[in-house]
Amino acid sequence: MGFKGGNRLSRSKIELFLNCPRCFYLDKKLGVKRPSSPPFNLNNAVDALLKKEFDAYRASGTPHPLMKQNGIDAVPFAHDKMDEWREALRGGVRYVHPATGFDVTGAVDDLWINPAGELIVVDYKATSKLGEVNLDADWQISYKRQLEVYQWLLRKNGFKVSDTGYFVYANANAAAESFNHCLRFSINVLPYTGSDEWIEPVIEAAHACLLEEKAPAPHEACEWCHYRDKAEKSMKEDPQAKLF
Numbered sequence: 001m002g003f004k005g006g007n008r009l010s011r012s013k014i015e016l017f018l019n020c021p022r023c024f025y026l027d028k029k030l031g032v033k034r035p036s037s038p039p040f041n042l043n044n045a046v047d048a049l050l051k052k053e054f055d056a057y058r059a060s061g062t063p064h065p066l067m068k069q070n071g072i073d074a075v076p077f078a079h080d081k082m083d084e085w086r087e088a089l090r091g092g093v094r095y096v097h098p099a100t101g102f103d104v105t106g107a108v109d110d111l112w113i114n115p116a117g118e119l120i121v122v123d124y125k126a127t128s129k130l131g132e133v134n135l136d137a138d139w140q141i142s143y144k145r146q147l148e149v150y151q152w153l154l155r156k157n158g159f160k161v162s163d164t165g166y167f168v169y170a171n172a173n174a175a176a177e178s179f180n181h182c183l184r185f186s187i188n189v190l191p192y193t194g195s196d197e198w199i200e201p202v203i204e205a206a207h208a209c210l211l212e213e214k215a216p217a218p219h220e221a222c223e224w225c226h227y228r229d230k231a232e233k234s235m236k237e238d239p240q241a242k243l244f
Contacts, residue, residue: 003029003210009097009203010088011106011149015142017206020219029210034224046126046170046185047109051086054110058082066168067112070189074120077111085111095156097200100207108150114162121150121165121194126185128172133188135167143167144192152196164193 009028016034017024026032057064058076067074084090085108092107110122123146127133135143147165154161167190172183209216218225 007101007103009102009104009206010092011104011146014104014149014199014202014206015145017209018145018202020222020225021206021209021216022218022225023222024206025209025212025215028206029215043126047124050124050168050170051110066187066189072112072120072166072189074112074114077113077119079111082111093150093153093157095153097203099200100203102203102207104149104153104203106146106149106153110168111154112166116160116162118160118162119154120162121147121154122168123147123150123165124168124170126170126172128174130175133169133171133190135190135192144194145198147192148194148196149199151194152199155196163195164191166191 006028013024013028016027023034027034054064054076058078061075061078063072063075066072079085085093088105088107092105094103094105096103108121109124112120112122114120123143125133125143147167151161151163151165169188169190170185171188172185176184218229
């Protein structure tokens with residue numbers, strides 16, 4: 001295809017296309033990426049510690065207490081590619097989409113397996129909010145699509161996958177009386193029943209987008225597009241203005 005962004009299509013790039021086809025086009029076809037955000041180091045620490053914890057039960061082939069507490073009949077899935085599937089830099093779970101040539105990738109947090117031999121996709125999340133965590137916010141559609149992409153990738157790799165996945169959601173208590181060098185978390189295991197029917201049409205639409213000679217119009221809700229367009233307009237309106 002010859003795109004500057006290469007033939008790899010990560011789960012996050014699929015989300016980028018859904019959020020703003022113009023930003024996706026600039027990224028994958030022209031190599032112009034959005035400015036990067038700071039790393040979420042505390043969230044990453046929670047992810048790393050949860051992985052270590054579940055790996056101990058993976059090694060013993062026994063259910064984690066959170067599974068028992070939530071009535072989930074499963075154990076952590078043991079597989080020799082587990083470490084590869086978890087790391088984006090190593091490719092994650094991969095599938096080459098025949099119709100587009102995209103190398104579609106996604107790095108899972110965890111996989112469980114139930115007695116029926118179905119893999120259960122699990123994603124770890126961390127936050128700090130008053131009250132119980134849930135999946136009700138509009139912006140959390142990205143979390144749900146993330147899980148569905150992982151389900152689709154695993155199915156394309158020949159695995160039997162449960163429609164129901166789980167979010168292991170760690171919520172830090174910011175209402176504690178003091179810090180004392182410690183954050184206290186409550187953990188909820190939230191089920192989500194996914195559907196991957198939308199994924200292949202979106203992959204094909206993303207491919208068609210990149211074949212266009214012109215970038216799509218800015219998405220009305222895209223703050224990056226609004227910034228670029230407003231900056232360009234302001235510079236044209238004031239010919240005396242200089243960036244440097």
